[in-house]
Amino acid sequence: MTGAGMMDCKKALVENDGDFDKAIDFLRKKGQKVAANRAERDAKEGMILAATTGDKQFGCIVMLSSETDFVAKNAEFVAFVEKVSAAAIEKRTKTLEEVKALSIDGRSVEDHITDMVGKIGEKIEMAHFECLEAPRVFAYNHHGNRLATLVAFDKADANEEVGHNVAMQVAAMNPIAVCEKDVPEATIENEKAVAREKTKQEQIQKAVDNALSKAGINPAHVDSEEHIESNTAKGWLTPEQAKQAREIIATVSAEKAGNIPEAMLDNIVKGRVEKFYKENTLMHQEYIMDSKMNVGAYVKQNGDATVVAFRRLQLGA
Numbered sequence: 001m002t003g004a005g006m007m008d009c010k011k012a013l014v015e016n017d018g019d020f021d022k023a024i025d026f027l028r029k030k031g032q033k034v035a036a037n038r039a040e041r042d043a044k045e046g047m048i049l050a051a052t053t054g055d056k057q058f059g060c061i062v063m064l065s066s067e068t069d070f071v072a073k074n075a076e077f078v079a080f081v082e083k084v085s086a087a088a089i090e091k092r093t094k095t096l097e098e099v100k101a102l103s104i105d106g107r108s109v110e111d112h113i114t115d116m117v118g119k120i121g122e123k124i125e126m127a128h129f130e131c132l133e134a135p136r137v138f139a140y141n142h143h144g145n146r147l148a149t150l151v152a153f154d155k156a157d158a159n160e161e162v163g164h165n166v167a168m169q170v171a172a173m174n175p176i177a178v179c180e181k182d183v184p185e186a187t188i189e190n191e192k193a194v195a196r197e198k199t200k201q202e203q204i205q206k207a208v209d210n211a212l213s214k215a216g217i218n219p220a221h222v223d224s225e226e227h228i229e230s231n232t233a234k235g236w237l238t239p240e241q242a243k244q245a246r247e248i249i250a251t252v253s254a255e256k257a258g259n260i261p262e263a264m265l266d267n268i269v270k271g272r273v274e275k276f277y278k279e280n281t282l283m284h285q286e287y288i289m290d291s292k293m294n295v296g297a298y299v300k301q302n303g304d305a306t307v308v309a310f311r312r313l314q315l316g317a
Contacts, residue, residue, distance in 0.1 A: 002027060007226055025190070029197035045072045046127065048313050049085045050139035050148035053092065059137035059150045060088050061313045062099065064113075065127040071120055080116070084109055088129070096129040130311035138163035142171050150311040158305035162298070168288070169295055170310045175282040178307055179296075183281065188273065195272035199265055200257065207256040211248050217241055222249070282310065 002009065004027050012030075016022035046065035052058065064081045066072045087093075087102045087109075100110040109126060116124050134152035138160075141148045149170040151163060169175075177183045209219040221231045222245040231237045237245070278284045283296035290298065299307060 007224065025194060028194050030201055044127070044316050045069045046315055047072050047078060047081045047145045048141070048148045048315060049081050049145060050141050050150055050313075051085050051089050052137050052139045052150075053089050056136055056138075057156070058089070058092050058131065058133045059139045059152075060085070060093065060129065060131040061139075061148045061150060061311060062088060062126070063128040063313050063315070064124065065315070066120075066124050067122040071122060071124070074120075077116070077124075080112065084126070088131075092131075092133070093129070094131055096126065099129045100126055128313055130313055132309055132311055134308060136163065136305070138167045140164065140167035140171055147171055147312075147314040149313075151307060152309040153305040154308050155303075155305040157303075159303045162302045162305075165289060166282075166295060166299065166307060167310075169285065170282065170312050172288050173282075173285050174312060174314075175285055175310070176280045177282070178309065179281050179283045180277045183277070191273055191276050192269055195269045195276075196265055199268045199272075200260055203260050204253050204256045208249055208252045211252045212245060215244060215248060217245050217248075222246075282307065 002024065004012070008027060008030070009023070012023035012026040013020075016026055044065045045068050046063060048061060048063045050059065050061040062081060062085050064077070064084065066077065071077055083104050084099065084102065087104055088099055091098075091102065093099050093102065100108065100113075102109045104112060113124055113126060130150065132150045132152045134154065135156040136153040136158040138151045138153075138158075139148070140151075149167045151167045151170060153163060176187070212219045212222065217237075220227075221236055222228050222242070228237065228242050228245060232239060232242045278286075278294075283294065283299075285295050287293050287295050287298045293301075295307075299305070
């Protein structure tokens with residue numbers, strides 16, 4: 001799922017007592033490749049639908065999940081999601097519990113779902129609900145109804161095309177906040193910790209690789225204990241080289257770990273946090289339809305309306 005090697009994943013889980021999220025951060029700190037999109041981990045089928053009220057000042061997204069794609073594409077299933085969406089829009093429903101209690105054809109949404117489960121024979125549930133209320137709300141449904149977004153602007157006359165395009169941006173790039181001030185402090189502190197540890201590991205590894213190369217040992221042959229053992233067995237390393245490599249790795253790692261300038265670390269961490277903002281906050285993300293500008297610049301050049309919030313739902317995410 002992360003794209004990291006099997007042994008690296010195993011080590012990460014062992015080191016973190018099986019805690020999945022801590023293991024992810026462990027791999028990131030070690031500089032391992034980690035897939036950005038984790039949505040498929042708990043992938044479910046179903047249907048997502050976003051809509052807005054006639055005055056465009058309220059929008060919502062409903063997600064009805066099912067076990068199979070076959071059920072999700074069933075005409076009755078699709079029609080029911082559309083009815084729930086229409087009812088939620090009409091009542092300007094604010095919570096998932098309110099959605100479940102909505103009356104459709106004289107019965108609650110929850111009762112209808114219970115009937116569908118009994119009829120179809122697989123798990124079906126109203127899994128998620130999101131809504132936004134603002135002077136202008138735009139809704140976007142991605143093809144296939146597996147992903148939908150809402151974007152709210154602070155002015156009723158917000159440009160229609162801009163609203164649509166920003167909603168597509170949210171769908172495509174999955175930002176975590178509108179701008180840096182909206183990112184939770186805990187998230188930033190975690191990113192700083194990851195960046196600092198990753199930078200340390202990179203500096204240590206660079207020093208180790210240089211020392212190994214000077215000793216005539218290929219760093220790629222000794223980048224893990226498993227590789228040292230297997231490459232020695234294959235004859236690519238002599239036992240003496242294996243011993244020397246272990247000594248170099250241990251000695252140089254310890255020396256470099258205690259000799260990394262804090263000012264350098266701070267500068268690199270600052271740059272990586274700025275990169276994090278650029279990749280993960282909507283206004284700083286590169287605009288998908290024009291790489292020469294970010295989303296904030298695109299919105300600004302097309303009126304004086306400002307994005308104040310967004311919501312995004314994706315099956316499995």
